[in-house]
Amino acid sequence: MTGSRAVCPFPSQQAGAYTVTAISDGYLSASLSLLSNIDADEADKMQHDAGATDPAAVHINCYLVRGAGRTILIDGGAGGIKQWGGRLHANLRLAGVEPGSVDTILLTHAHPDHVGGLVDAEGQIAFPNAQVLLHQQELAFWQDDANLSRATERARGNFLIARQVFDGYRETLTTFTDGQVLPGIQAMPLPGHTDGHTGYLFESANQSLLVWGDIVHFPHIQIERPDVSIAFDQDPSLAAATRSRLLDMVSSEELLIAGMHLGELGFARIRQSRGRYGLDYET
Numbered sequence: 001m002t003g004s005r006a007v008c009p010f011p012s013q014q015a016g017a018y019t020v021t022a023i024s025d026g027y028l029s030a031s032l033s034l035l036s037n038i039d040a041d042e043a044d045k046m047q048h049d050a051g052a053t054d055p056a057a058v059h060i061n062c063y064l065v066r067g068a069g070r071t072i073l074i075d076g077g078a079g080g081i082k083q084w085g086g087r088l089h090a091n092l093r094l095a096g097v098e099p100g101s102v103d104t105i106l107l108t109h110a111h112p113d114h115v116g117g118l119v120d121a122e123g124q125i126a127f128p129n130a131q132v133l134l135h136q137q138e139l140a141f142w143q144d145d146a147n148l149s150r151a152t153e154r155a156r157g158n159f160l161i162a163r164q165v166f167d168g169y170r171e172t173l174t175t176f177t178d179g180q181v182l183p184g185i186q187a188m189p190l191p192g193h194t195d196g197h198t199g200y201l202f203e204s205a206n207q208s209l210l211v212w213g214d215i216v217h218f219p220h221i222q223i224e225r226p227d228v229s230i231a232f233d234q235d236p237s238l239a240a241a242t243r244s245r246l247l248d249m250v251s252s253e254e255l256l257i258a259g260m261h262l263g264e265l266g267f268a269r270i271r272q273s274r275g276r277y278g279l280d281y282e283t
């Protein structure tokens with residue numbers, strides 16, 4: 001009996017007691033004109049040089065975490081909202097996981113491409129046995145009516161999606177500020193992209209892993225050019241500062257990273273030479 005795990009078709013890495021698997025939700029179509037501090041032609045060239053077939057497509061990953069008696073999902077993909085993603089549930093089944101067996105959902109933040117797949121088309125919760133954990137500031141931001149009243153028309157929709165998810169999971173919704181959220185998993189506040197944007201650090205003597213959320217949307221551009229932010233960043237200059245600080249840290253510590261928009265390969269390391277960062281996928 002080899003079980004489905006042995007034939008899991010998705011990239012996986014071991015970090016401490018946990019097996020972490022990148023589960024693709026598919027793609028969202030963005031535009032290189034959403035980037036700041038770079039002109040669209042240069043951004044387009046960097047995408048082509050990196051081999052991107054559709055330079056404006058942003059890949060969406062979720063991470064399945066199994067071990068220590070738990071089945072954890074980090075973020076829930078877009079669920080087909082705005083025709084973005086929507087492949088998470090089919091791909092989870094390919095990985096041998098039914099929605100009812102997910103016991104914990106860790107959120108990096110509550111943008112629609114991270115929470116849309118947590119509810120179905122009727123707005124019912126898609127993971128009926130899961131406890132949802134997120135940063136206290138992330139929940140507070142989306143629930144603040146003053147923030148909603150200041151929002152643009154596009155951003156108003158994001159509030160409604162986030163609130164629908166929080167409402168659906170209200171009986172299990174739990175917030176934290178920092179520190180250990182589950183055994184061997186530390187929350188790492190990474191503010192800028194959103195107020196409560198959070199990474200998750202899996203600490204292990206053999207191989208540690210940081211799931212860094214939305215530190216980049218276009219990895220082949222923003223790792224080489226950390227000053228380039230995207231219109232999805234709530235605070236673009238803070239997002240850029242956080243990105244630079246984190247790239248410095250993960251490259252000097254040679255830390256394995258995972259990210260929701262890192263690409264289908266799911267895992268990478270960041271190298272630094274002569275003050276420039278580069279991306280090496282871990283395969």
Ligand SMILES: [Zn+2]
Pocket residue numbers: 109111193214232
């Ligand atoms: Zn985001």
Ligand SMILES: [Zn+2]
Pocket residue numbers: 111113114214260261
């Ligand atoms: Zn995102």
